[in-house]
Every structure is written in structure tokens, then in C-alpha cells.
Amino acid sequence: MPAASRSNRHLGVAAEPTSPPGDDELLQRVARGDDAAFGALYDSLGSSVYGLARRVIRDPARAEEVAQEVFLQVWQTAARFDPARGRAKSWVLTLAHRRAVDAVRRDQSATNRERTYDWTPGPDHDVVDETVSLRLEHEQVRRCMEGLTELQHEAITLAYFQGYTYAETAEVLGANTSTIKTRMRDGLVRLRDCMGVES
């Protein structure tokens, strides 16, 4: 902000406004045992990790346990993160999703797993104090999901949010497994391109 830097210069503080460290930088600091960076990383990603766990597991107490396991794993294994292979947020959410799916598969037998696959558009925005750029990113995800065909949408949603295997997804949707694998693939390709993710 020009006004801020002007007053900074006036006070003799370095004129270059230093932007707060991003998630990648924070995670690399966590790898070096930096507690404060761990707290800051939690503040940045905690709501995404908890929200994803809630979406997959539904039970709030269980989701909280999983979110705790995820962040403890992040603390312990941060040195494995390689920024050349993707964003810190992606790394953490990949860990979170796998743990959430493993938990839901352990907890629920196939018979009592809920057979719904509606795409509820996530919690209301006022639940989470989001930055503008995050809000835009989340709106983009919703818009891109709406651009999928019905079968792509259902296949991805059942697998990703219900923790179904592709074989279970195929059974629920009454399609054969190779069709489901293909729909997952072309659905992901369409989402990737819609979100402008580098392939």
C-alpha cells in the first residue's frame, strides 16, 4: 500500500514492504524446527485441513482427531517436502485427504456408509474468515465442478468426498470400472484446465 510505505519511509523503516512468508517458506522453516512457523502454517492451512476432514468424515470430533494427526505428521516430516514438486498447501492437503479417507474406511463398513453423493457447496463463507484471493480460488473450484458432466462429477465426488474406491464408485453408479476410471481421469483433466493448473 503506497500510504503505508510512505509513512514507513517517514519513520525511517525499510521502505520495501516485506510480505508475510508464504506456506512454502513456512513449511521449510518448520522443517528446521521453527515453532512459530508451525503456528503460522496452521493459521494458514488449519481451516482447509479441518474442513476437508469434516467433509469426508462428517463427525466433527473424528475430523478434529484426523486434522491433529495431519499437522503432527507435517511437524514430524516437514523435511520431506520438496518445493520443486508442488505447493506446500497441496502437499499438506494430500496428506490430509489420504488420512481422512483411511479413517472413514476404517470407521465405516460398506453397509452403513452413507449412500449420498450430493455436491453440497461447502460451508457458508462467513464460517471462515477468508482472504479475497482464497475466496476467489474457492469460487473457481465450485464453478469448475459445475462444468463437469454428471458422471464425471459423481465419480470424482464419490471417490474424493465419500472415500469410495473406484470399484465401489462403479457399483453405486451402475457403471463398469473402466468407464469410472476414465471419467475420473477426464474429469480431473477438465478441472485442471478450468482451474489453470499447470499440467
Added chain:
Amino acid sequence: MTTDIHHLLAPYVLDALEPDERNVFEAHLAQCELCRSELGGFAETASRIGGAQAETPPPELRDRLMAMAATTPQERPVVTAMAQRSRLRRALPRIAVAAAAVVAAVSIAGFVNEHQKADDLRAERDEMVAVLTSSDAAMSVDASTGGASVRVISSPSHDAAVVVGTSLRALRSDQVYQLWTVHDGRTTSAGVMGRGPGMMLVDGIKGVDALAVTVEPKGGSKTPTSDPILSASI
């Protein structure tokens, strides 16, 4: 089954594989540069879907985590992680060389044989994929004291196994790895694996007790001329 194993990438990214399949696919991923090149974009896409579910966690969680971090030791894998990466980096050119060698073998085989050979290779690859993705695929790992290891993924229903040697060191140009099946104490050649990391299909595993790998002179031998560097029971 005629499924291409590449089609498991999307279910893998969505965590929609059974645990066994996940292991098999990860073994494949270590070999498949094409899969790895697509993995990043797919994983980023999936994590954005996940990230859009943000919901404020209970406030106690932060305090608990900070307290846990204060008393939990961290892995010290910087050395390991870098060593693994550099091992992989060293292995990649060898895999590329092996792939190039296969291509060269096909192209110098001559015009007449070319199509037949290409069809054979394609058929072999298809059968490997069928074994790797079969529902009864079972995996065993054998490691030698020297650090080399092979993974054997066997499928009784296909009467075949795939041997994955990711950590085999590159041999001199006059040596090859040769694979043997052991059946009632009799040793039979299952073919020459090449001079470095690679994958190989073994047809006919019924009654086979174990697989063994030896280092042989270029071209392979009729019977093993050295002690096995590795053996894996099926």
C-alpha cells in the same frame, strides 16, 4: 483384463484405490516417467477441491498442536531425502537408457521383423499391466545385503509375475542380470533382464517356488555361473 495401468493415476490421486492396488501403483509410479509428469498437476487439482472445503477448526486444536510440537521430535531426513532423490536422479538416466535399448533392439531387428517384434513387446507390456492390476496380485520384496532389491508382483490367475528391479546397480557392458525360476530344486532361465534397473515378465509361475537373480556374461547363460545376488520366494 486389458486396462492400461496409466488409468489408475486418476483413482490414485483421488485416493480411490484399495491399499494393495495403491502399493502396486506406487511401484509402477517409480518406473513411469509419464505418470510422474502428470501426477503434479492432478495432485494440485485434487488439493484445490479439498482446499475449497475450508471450515474453522475448534480453537483448542491449535493450542494442543503447539504443545505437541514442543515435545515431539522431528524426523531428521534431510540427508536421507536428498540421498533418495539423488539415487532416483541417478537411476533415471539408466531407465531411459534401458528404454532406448529396447527401442534400438526393435529398430535394428530389421524391417521384416520389426512389426512382429513391436507386437510382441506390446503384448508383453499388456500382460505386465494385467498382472499388476489383477485382483489377486500379491507382492513380495527381497533385498540383498548390498542394498539391491527386487519386487515380485505375482498373479496366480494370470500364471505370471512381474519382477521390478528398481535398485539394481548398472553392470559392466559385458555383464547382464539373468532371472531364474526355481522349481523342485531345478533352476530354469526366465530370461535376461539387462544391465540395470528394469521390469520383466515371467510367464508360467505355477509350481515355481522361488525366483533368483544372478550376474551372467553378456547374452546370458544356460545354467547359473555365479551365486544368486537375490532370491525371492513366490
